Amino acid sequence: MAPEDIPAIGALSRRLLGPYAEDDFVFSERLALCGEGCRTLADGSKIGGYLVSHPWRRASPPALNILLGAIPDDHDCWYLHDVAVDENFRGAGAVAQAVDAVAVLAKGRGIALLALVAVGGAASYWARLGFVDATTNALRTKLTGYGADAAYMERAV
Numbered sequence: 001m002a003p004e005d006i007p008a009i010g011a012l013s014r015r016l017l018g019p020y021a022e023d024d025f026v027f028s029e030r031l032a033l034c035g036e037g038c039r040t041l042a043d044g045s046k047i048g049g050y051l052v053s054h055p056w057r058r059a060s061p062p063a064l065n066i067l068l069g070a071i072p073d074d075h076d077c078w079y080l081h082d083v084a085v086d087e088n089f090r091g092a093g094a095v096a097q098a099v100d101a102v103a104v105l106a107k108g109r110g111i112a113l114l115a116l117v118a119v120g121g122a123a124s125y126w127a128r129l130g131f132v133d134a135t136t137n138a139l140r141t142k143l144t145g146y147g148a149d150a151a152y153m154e155r156a157v
Contacts, residue, residue: 001031001035001038001039001040001050001052002031003028003031005040005047005050006024006027006028006031007024008046008047009024009027009040009047009050010022010023010024010027012047012048012049012050012084012086013027013050013082013084016084016085016086017082017084017119017120019147020064020119020120020146020147022064022065022082023065025067026065026066026067027052027082029067029068030052030054030068030081030082031052033054033068033070033071034053034054034055034071036105037051037052037053037054037055037078037102037105038050038051038052038053039051039098039101039102041085041089041094041098043089048085048086048088048089049083049084049085049086049089049094049095050082050083050084051080051082051083051095051098051099051102052080052081052082052083053078053079053080053081053102054068054071054078054079054081055071055072055075055077055078055079055106055109055111056071056072056075056077056078056079056115057072057074057075057076057077058076058077058113058115058154059115059134059136059138059139059152060142061079061115061116061117061139061142061143061146061152062079062081063142063145064145064146075111076111076113077106077111077113077114077115077154078102078103078105078106078109078111078113078114078115078157079114079115079116080099080102080114080115080116081116083095083098083116095129096129099114099129102114103155103157106157107157111157112156112157113154113155113156113157114131114154114155114156114157115134115152115153115154115155116131116152116153117143117146117150117151117152117153118131118150118151118153119146119147119149119150120147120149121149123149123151123153126153127153129155130155131153131154131155132153132154132155133151133152133153134152134153134154135150135151135152135153136152139152
């Protein structure tokens with residue numbers, strides 16, 4: 001991912017994720033904080049998907065559409081902050097490949113756990129990629145802004 005990709009990524013986010021979409025300033029910050037965790041899916045000329053991820057704290061997903069300021073020094077997981085893929089780019093396993101690449105990146109940094117919040121009924125998709133629901137009662141309150149069916153999920157690296 002590169003800074004010039006942000007407008008296309010933001011447009012894709014707004015189109016595909018609706019109320020869970022992030023503003024462009026969030027993508028710009030995540031890219032600046034952890035560029036190696038930000039990836040695009042493109043066909044050469046058009047961006048059809050993206051994955052934004054970074055080190056973070058386990059069981060403490062950041063609220064939607066906020067700036068982080070910094071990656072915490074006491075991070076203990078690699079957080080998949082946002083993933084979206086256009087319908088025309090689905091079916092080739094691109095998300096699974098991107099997640100596997102992020103897992104290698106995390107492992108290389110000594111991080112043994114991936115985490116995410118599944119929204120919009122996507123928990124079953126993430127379960128197929130090896131993520132398990134780790135939502136606790138304490139997390140349920142924090143996930144309110146993510147929608148009624150939001151699930152905090154984890155996967156060992």
